[in-house]
Amino acid sequence: MKPRYAPYFFLAPFFLLFGVFMVYPLFDSIRLSTYSVRGMRHQTFVGFENIERLLADPLFWTALWNTAYFALGSLLLQLPVALGLALLLSNARLKGRNLFRLSFFSPVLISGVFIAVIFYLLYDRRYGLVNKVLGFEIPWLQDPDLVMPALVLAGVWRWAGFNMVYFLAGLQSIRRELYEAAAVDGAGTWQTFIHVTIPALRPVIAFVVITSMIGSFQLFDLPYVLTEGGPGNASMTMVMYLYKHGFEFINLGYAATIGWALAVIIGVISIIQVRFFGVFREN
Amino acid sequence: MRSPLRTALTYVLLVFLTVMVLTPLFWVVSASFKPTGEIFSYPPTFLPQDPTLDNFTRLFQEMPIIQYIVNSTFLATSHTLLLLIIATMGGFAFAKYSFKGRGILFAIVLASMMIPFHLVLVPLFTLLYKFGWLDTYQGVILPYLASSGFGVFLMRQFILGVPTDLIDAARIDGSSEFGIYWRVIIPAVKPAMGALSIFGFLGAWNEFLWPMIVLRDADKYTLPLGLASLVGVYRQEYGMLMAGTLLSILPIMVLFLAMQREFVQGITLGAVKE
Numbered sequence: 312m313k314p315r316y317a318p319y320f321f322l323a324p325f326f327l328l329f330g331v332f333m334v335y336p337l338f339d340s341i342r343l344s345t346y347s348v349r350g351m352r353h354q355t356f357v358g359f360e361n362i363e364r365l366l367a368d369p370l371f372w373t374a375l376w377n378t379a380y381f382a383l384g385s386l387l388l389q390l391p392v393a394l395g396l397a398l399l400l401s402n403a404r405l406k407g408r409n410l411f412r413l414s415f416f417s418p419v420l421i422s423g424v425f426i427a428v429i430f431y432l433l434y435d436r437r438y439g440l441v442n443k444v445l446g447f448e449i450p451w452l453q454d455p456d457l458v459m460p461a462l463v464l465a466g467v468w469r470w471a472g473f474n475m476v477y478f479l480a481g482l483q484s485i486r487r488e489l490y491e492a493a494a495v496d497g498a499g500t501w502q503t504f505i506h507v508t509i510p511a512l513r514p515v516i517a518f519v520v521i522t523s524m525i526g527s528f529q530l531f532d533l534p535y536v537l538t539e540g541g542p543g544n545a546s547m548t549m550v551m552y553l554y555k556h557g558f559e560f561i562n563l564g565y566a567a568t569i570g571w572a573l574a575v576i577i578g579v580i581s582i583i584q585v586r587f588f589g590v591f592r593e594n
Numbered sequence: 595m596r597s598p599l600r601t602a603l604t605y606v607l608l609v610f611l612t613v614m615v616l617t618p619l620f621w622v623v624s625a626s627f628k629p630t631g632e633i634f635s636y637p638p639t640f641l642p643q644d645p646t647l648d649n650f651t652r653l654f655q656e657m658p659i660i661q662y663i664v665n666s667t668f669l670a671t672s673h674t675l676l677l678l679i680i681a682t683m684g685g686f687a688f689a690k691y692s693f694k695g696r697g698i699l700f701a702i703v704l705a706s707m708m709i710p711f712h713l714v715l716v717p718l719f720t721l722l723y724k725f726g727w728l729d730t731y732q733g734v735i736l737p738y739l740a741s742s743g744f745g746v747f748l749m750r751q752f753i754l755g756v757p758t759d760l761i762d763a764a765r766i767d768g769s770s771e772f773g774i775y776w777r778v779i780i781p782a783v784k785p786a787m788g789a790l791s792i793f794g795f796l797g798a799w800n801e802f803l804w805p806m807i808v809l810r811d812a813d814k815y816t817l818p819l820g821l822a823s824l825v826g827v828y829r830q831e832y833g834m835l836m837a838g839t840l841l842s843i844l845p846i847m848v849l850f851l852a853m854q855r856e857f858v859q860g861i862t863l864g865a866v867k868e
Contacts, residue, residue: 317771318691321683332740336717414612420846422800424818425839438634532802557716567716574713
């Protein structure tokens with residue numbers, strides 16, 4: 312093999328798989344979304360009918376609302392927790408630092424299915440640990456108004472330690488002189504935090520906000536196992552709705568349309584966030 | 595200088611938070627060894643008063659859990675090995691060669707990391723149907739590997755740090771390009787491969803939705819699929835559910851403890867080095 316062909320040879324496996332299993336399906340999903348598909352062999356072209364149906368589908372809007380609720384709730388609750396954990400652990404002389412970090416991180420290792428099983432028991436109305444500690448019989452998973460907050464809390468438990476690692480790395484890369492200068496200027500703890508730490512962390516905050524938004528919008532396994540989208544459709548998410556149409560009703564055209572709606576929403580949110588944080592702005 | 599009071603407060607807060615995070619996990623371990631009656635008792639017992647292995651024996655008797663463990667291990671291991679090959683080869687090409695189209699190809703790799711896998715669930719399913727790959731392991735693994743852009747990017751970052759002199763020296767010694775990859779690059783980036791492999795293994799071990807769509811035959815199920823089906827049948831069998839959960843998360847915890855440093859290094863690279 313000549314050196315000039317070598318890079319193409321080394322890149323071939325990735326681009327081959329990417330082409331067959333990502334690029335081709337992406338185009339195919341555009342085609343599918345203009346068809347009504349009943350089973351594998353019955354396809355009829357329907358043009359924009361799927362999109363019209365989607366916009367008028369109240370259940371789609373419910374799923375979108377629930378997913379947005381989860382994403383926003385996670386953002387507002389989980390990120391401050393993650394940053395707080397990182398700040399607590401940022402002192403290098405802290406004893407047992409590694410052990411604390413490991414504990415906070417451990418839920419990340421667990422599959423959503425097992426987390427759902429654990430929280431299914433934790434949230435049990437009569438026997439769950441949560442209600443035993445609180446001393447009430449709160450119907451976390453049976454009350455339509457409580458089920459999404461319950462999922463957000465489970466999400467905090469699952470992901471806060473993961474994002475903490477990013478914040479920790481970000482905190483460690485802040486130059487010491489910045490803090491020393493702030494101390495010379497007589498800045499208090501809070502002022503230092505607002506005027507030194509937060510601006511210096513901006514790239515990391517941007518990264519964490521964008522990735523956790525993208526992740527949140529793809530929420531599936533937790534509600535699928537924990538609540539099956541219920542009670543009613545109070546915890547139905549977009550990917551669950553996609554799954555239901557694609558693989559339970561075998562309504563592939565409509566499911567592909569939901570997939571595109573999801574992609575457009577994720578894309579728009581990512582662009583807004585990238586602009587908001589000025590990720591590509593020279594500094 | 596930090597005041598002693600502040601240090602003490604930090605510790606109190608950290609210990610409290612650690613208890614919050616670990617209690618559910620501790621509860622899983624404790625409940626797996628409790629008889630069903632005790633799980634429901636009030637006030638809740640911290641340690642099993644009457645430890646038993648019943649939950650585990652029933653789990654092994656009523657569910658092909660060993661089969662699930664074997665399947666999960668096979669699937670996650672093959673996924674990880676393929677990911678390592680794809681990522682190191684791609685990363686090597688981007689880091690150490692200049693060639694026509696490098697810029698645009700690298701941009702495609704970066705963009706591929708932004709595409710949500712769920713967007714293509716449906717067309718992928720029809721594609722696998724055409725290939726006759728439904729209910730096969732290659733049907734689970736290969737499409738998932740189309741999302742290895744992150745791995746390619748990660749390995750490129752590490753391979754950039756390998757001295758180009760080493761490569762030139764090998765080339766003068768008459769080594770082939772593949773020989774350079776195999777004998778110079780691979781040994782130099784072993785730690786980074788450790789980080790990527792725990793990533794790949796964790797992802798494949800824990801993935802739920804995609805294997806659920808592809809696999810039909812219950813004998814081919816992975817641990818998450820098996821346990822999810824257990825939830826459907828044994829909604830009230832908390833002890834068995836907890837024992838199954840414990841068995842599923844134990845291997846990954848052990849793997850992580852063994853390789854935690856590489857792992858933390860790997861996940862932060864993307865956020866900080868850019």
